[in-house]
Amino acid sequence: MAAGGHTIDALGQFELATVFGPVGASVRFSQSNLMMVVAAALILALLYFGMRAKAVVPGRLQSMAELCYDGIYSMCVDQIGHEGKRFFPFIFTLFFFILLGNLLGLVPFSFTFTSHIAVTFAMAVMVIVLVTVVALRIHGLQFFTYFFPAGAPKLLAPLIIPVEMISYLSRPVSLSIRLFANMVAGHVMFEVFASFIVMMAGAGVLGAIGAIGPLALNVVLVGFELLVAVLQAYVFAILTCIYLHDAVHLH
Amino acid sequence: MEVAAAKALGAGIAVIALAGVGIGIGNIFSALVNSVARNPSARDQVFGLGILGFALTEAVALFALLIAFLILFT
Numbered sequence: 001m002a003a004g005g006h007t008i009d010a011l012g013q014f015e016l017a018t019v020f021g022p023v024g025a026s027v028r029f030s031q032s033n034l035m036m037v038v039a040a041a042l043i044l045a046l047l048y049f050g051m052r053a054k055a056v057v058p059g060r061l062q063s064m065a066e067l068c069y070d071g072i073y074s075m076c077v078d079q080i081g082h083e084g085k086r087f088f089p090f091i092f093t094l095f096f097f098i099l100l101g102n103l104l105g106l107v108p109f110s111f112t113f114t115s116h117i118a119v120t121f122a123m124a125v126m127v128i129v130l131v132t133v134v135a136l137r138i139h140g141l142q143f144f145t146y147f148f149p150a151g152a153p154k155l156l157a158p159l160i161i162p163v164e165m166i167s168y169l170s171r172p173v174s175l176s177i178r179l180f181a182n183m184v185a186g187h188v189m190f191e192v193f194a195s196f197i198v199m200m201a202g203a204g205v206l207g208a209i210g211a212i213g214p215l216a217l218n219v220v221l222v223g224f225e226l227l228v229a230v231l232q233a234y235v236f237a238i239l240t241c242i243y244l245h246d247a248v249h250l251h
Numbered sequence: 252m253e254v255a256a257a258k259a260l261g262a263g264i265a266v267i268a269l270a271g272v273g274i275g276i277g278n279i280f281s282a283l284v285n286s287v288a289r290n291p292s293a294r295d296q297v298f299g300l301g302i303l304g305f306a307l308t309e310a311v312a313l314f315a316l317l318i319a320f321l322i323l324f325t
Contacts, residue, residue, distance in 0.1 A: 010324050174310070181313035188320055235306040 008195045010188045014115055032113040039100035039113075068096070072237070079241035083248050087241075090130070094123065095237040102183065102229030106222065114232075115183040117176060124176035127240050135247035146250050175239060182232045186225045193218045262322045268315035275308040 016030040023029075050065030058066055072092045076084035098114060105112025113119050135143045147164040148157060193214045200211035283301035287294050 008324075010320065177314065178306075178310040181310065181317045185313045185316045185320070188324075231302065231306050235303065238303060 008192055010191045010195075013187060013191060014112075014184070031111045032116060032119070035101065035104055035111050035113045036097075039097060039104055042100055042104075043096045068092075075238065076241060079238065080245045080248060084241070084244070087244055091237050091240060094127070094240060095233055098123070098179065098236050099230065099233035102233055103226070105183065105187070106225055106229065112183050112187060114179055115187060117180045120176040120180045121172065123236075124172035127175065127243065128172040131240075131243045131247045134244065135250070138248060139250060143250065146246070171243065175236065179232050179236055182228055186221075186228055189221060190218060190225075193221065258322055262319040265319040265322060266315050269312055272308055272312040272315070275311070276305060279304045279308060 016032055018025040018029060019031050019034050020029060046061070046068070047065050050061040053059060053062050055062060069092070072095055073085075073088055076088045076091050078084075080087060101112065101114040101119075104110050105115065135146070147161050147168070149160070152160055196214040197211045197218070200207040200214065279301060283297060286297050
């Protein structure tokens with residue numbers, strides 16, 4: 001897209017590059033991996049330092065850690081039921097890994113690892129394999145009745161079974177593309193409006209005054225992206241819970 | 252030049268899907284306002300469901316937006 005000699009390079013920000021010089025290059029340690037390590041370290045640090053005090057009246061850090069724990073715990077138990085306690089560590093890890101990935105991506109000059117389909121699809125496949133294994137372990141071959149609801153007319157079986165199977169198999173696709181598309185779209189929008197600021201500011205005094213428009217819009221977008229970051233992590237976690245509920249209770 | 256024009260047109264056509272998403276999100280929030288007005292005590296429960304529906308519908312918009320970006324920038 002050429003406009004006035006400038007080009008908008010909206011997808012360049014998602015390119016991977018190796019970090020830590022030749023050592024990082026030899027093991028292909030990209031900035032995406034670095035942000036994953038940072039995200040994992042941050043959540044571990046929050047839980048470790050937050051819960052070290054073990055005060056009856058919690059301080060700031062401890063109440064934050066407790067709120068995180070309680071929020072995800074109640075979500076698991078509400079959605080999955082009593083059995084949800086067994087899956088709580090998994091959901092907790094998944095939620096905070098995605099949440100910190102999204103939030104760290106909003107820090108200038110950092111990198112959003114959830115904006116790569118390889119990362120989100122790996123997580124979605126992990127979820128769907130877990131759901132299938134749980135269903136098979138609890139229900140055995142009974143699990144396959146999931147694809148044909150009890151009480152449905154037998155005549156409709158050739159229609160219902162393929163539809164149910166397709167909807168089951170498309171879960172990891174929709175789960176991963178939702179997160180990935182949200183992150184990519186958000187960051188591309190930042191890039192596009194930031195390019196508008198540069199283009200307008202380069203077009204004389206009147207343009208520089210007009211550039212306040214896209215600048216203000218970008219500020220609003222940061223707030224919106226904060227909401228999206230939390231919302232998408234929540235949606236990913238709650239959909240995992242819903243799938244697990246299906247696996248445990250079969251309809 | 253024809254390719255660039257076709258790309259711009261294609262990106263514009265790709266985001267027509269946003270009309271449906273707009274209707275969908277409007278429906279979700281009108282139902283949310285309705286249900287909260289009828290039973291204010293159910294607000295917390297219904298709000299979570301509404302936000303979930305919003306996120307699921309918004310994903311459709313983002314699929315369209317992604318296609319538009321793919322057409323424009325690749």
